[in-house]
Amino acid sequence: MKLLKSKGQHILVDKKYLYKIVRYADLSYNDVVLEVGCGLGNLTRLLLRSVKKVYGIEIDSRFCKILREKFADEIESGRFVLIEGDALKVDFPKFDKFVANIPYQISSPLTFKLLKHDFKLAVVTYQKEFAERLVAREGSKKYGRLSVVAKAYCRAEILDIIPPKAFRPRPKVESAIVRIFPEPEVVVENKEIFEDLVRFAFSRRRKKFGKIVEEWCKERGYKAEVPEEYRDKRPEEIPAKVYAKIADEVA
Numbered sequence: 001m002k003l004l005k006s007k008g009q010h011i012l013v014d015k016k017y018l019y020k021i022v023r024y025a026d027l028s029y030n031d032v033v034l035e036v037g038c039g040l041g042n043l044t045r046l047l048l049r050s051v052k053k054v055y056g057i058e059i060d061s062r063f064c065k066i067l068r069e070k071f072a073d074e075i076e077s078g079r080f081v082l083i084e085g086d087a088l089k090v091d092f093p094k095f096d097k098f099v100a101n102i103p104y105q106i107s108s109p110l111t112f113k114l115l116k117h118d119f120k121l122a123v124v125t126y127q128k129e130f131a132e133r134l135v136a137r138e139g140s141k142k143y144g145r146l147s148v149v150a151k152a153y154c155r156a157e158i159l160d161i162i163p164p165k166a167f168r169p170r171p172k173v174e175s176a177i178v179r180i181f182p183e184p185e186v187v188v189e190n191k192e193i194f195e196d197l198v199r200f201a202f203s204r205r206r207k208k209f210g211k212i213v214e215e216w217c218k219e220r221g222y223k224a225e226v227p228e229e230y231r232d233k234r235p236e237e238i239p240a241k242v243y244a245k246i247a248d249e250v251a
């Protein structure tokens with residue numbers, strides 16, 4: 001079968017990492033797991049050994065056919081429910097834990113879709129670069145819009161790096177296993193205004209934060225004060241809690 005790069009079809013074949021992903025998810029039998037991108041079912045099989053129910057979403061009908069054959073008994077008993085479709089378009093079922101080795105090209109929209117759901121824990125394999133941006137803190141080279149916005153929804157940590165040789169075919173990049181807790185690091189009253197400010201600031205990276213907020217307020221008809229210590233800093237030096245405070249001030 002020809003695997004499609006455009007659909008991120010890199011199969012994780014090194015069992016060591018599959019076991020790690022499952023271990024990090026701290027599964028108990030009563031958990032209901034959602035897996036996006038089941039592929040050939042390597043991770044699905046381990047999940048089905050650990051929990052009472054797994055929902056899988058897979059876009060490729062060729063994989064779906066194989067999955068239906070491989071897991072015929074689990075489908076029959078209702079322990080595995082396969083949803084054929086695009087994870088960005090189909091409604092997510094109710095689940096406790098999200099465990100997936102996702103297609104990297106949909107990392108951002110899929111993560112924000114996930115974060116709008118109610119769940120206990122997620123263990124997700126991302127491209128390492130994306131994972132580093134997701135968990136980055138102010139002052140770090142990787143800190144940007146994604147890092148700030150994510151902190152209004154969750155706490156995330158990188159647990160392991162997976163080398164390209166663990167996959168077939170090998171991707172060009174390293175991957176990272178990330179654990180996500182749905183506990184916001186910063187509390188934001190109005191996420192829409194917060195995200196607008198963050199977007200506005202990071203599209204003016206070379207300007208000072210004081211000027212950026214002044215411009216933003218002028219364009220939107222808001223009033224806000226930037227604390228003195230942050231006025232001369234650049235967007236990538238501003239902690240998420242400062243973005244949150246300014247957004248809440250105008251909300």
Ligand SMILES: C[S@@+](CC[C@H](N)C(=O)[O-])C[C@H]1O[C@@H](n2cnc3c(N)ncnc32)[C@H](O)[C@@H]1O
Nearest residue numbers: 007011012037038039058059060086087101103
């Ligand atoms: C990185 S592979 C992971 C395969 C397998 N779970 C593993 O651990 O090796 C990503 C999988 O996501 C599927 N996929 C790609 N885009 C998708 C989408 N929008 N919705 C659902 N599945 C998608 C691909 O067909 C592929 O099976």
